[in-house]
Amino acid sequence: MKLTTSKGKTFDVNWIDGPTITSGDVVLQMKDSRKLSKIAADFEGVESLKRESETQGNKEWIGYTVLQSISRRLDGTVLISLNKGE
Numbered sequence: 001m002k003l004t005t006s007k008g009k010t011f012d013v014n015w016i017d018g019p020t021i022t023s024g025d026v027v028l029q030m031k032d033s034r035k036l037s038k039i040a041a042d043f044e045g046v047e048s049l050k051r052e053s054e055t056q057g058n059k060e061w062i063g064y065t066v067l068q069s070i071s072r073r074l075d076g077t078v079l080i081s082l083n084k085g086e
Helices: 036-043
Strands: 002-005 010-012 015-017 026-031 048-052 059-062 066-072 077-083
Touching: 010 026, 036 066, 036 077
Parallel strands: none
Antiparallel strands: 002 010, 002 048, 015 026, 026 077, 048 059, 066 077
16 A cells, blocks of 8 residues: 655555554554664654555545654564654
């Protein structure tokens, strides 16, 4: 599936959804071998995220500007959490 940010960047993502019940974060997972600091720069301060997916449907999240967390798993996937912050 494709994810496009308000910064004009498009990424292939494994999945994205939210807000979660516990934290209210939008969470996504993608494969990206770049340094986490480079990936973080692409997501920090985004104003909107748009998902295009034939299986999960299209969806848009607005206002998730705070990069809550970013980490790389052992399998090489990157997990990103974004929050609205207040």
